[in-house]
Amino acid sequence: MTNGQEQARSFEASLEALERIVQQLESGDLPLEKSLELFEQGVRLSRECQERLSQAERRIEILLRDNQGRPVVNTFTEPTDNDGVAENENGF
Numbered sequence: 001m002t003n004g005q006e007q008a009r010s011f012e013a014s015l016e017a018l019e020r021i022v023q024q025l026e027s028g029d030l031p032l033e034k035s036l037e038l039f040e041q042g043v044r045l046s047r048e049c050q051e052r053l054s055q056a057e058r059r060i061e062i063l064l065r066d067n068q069g070r071p072v073v074n075t076f077t078e079p080t081d082n083d084g085v086a087e088n089e090n091g092f
Contacts, residue, residue, distance in 0.1 A: 018045040
């Protein structure tokens, strides 16, 4: 893959490629040189994914500012049933 193609790859595609590399490395059936090559690719993909996550976080922080530019902090609460008791993923 060329450098331009790497830049065009989505976060999800990069993450999938990283997962494939990890699976290959964990198999332990590769020669040392191939393992090193895959490891280097994995590090690049990991950094790429981390940078994209950081960019997304910065965008969210900007979107969550009030009209004076101050950050707005909201606490996350779990959905509750009518009794005010938090439900689990099965609705219980």
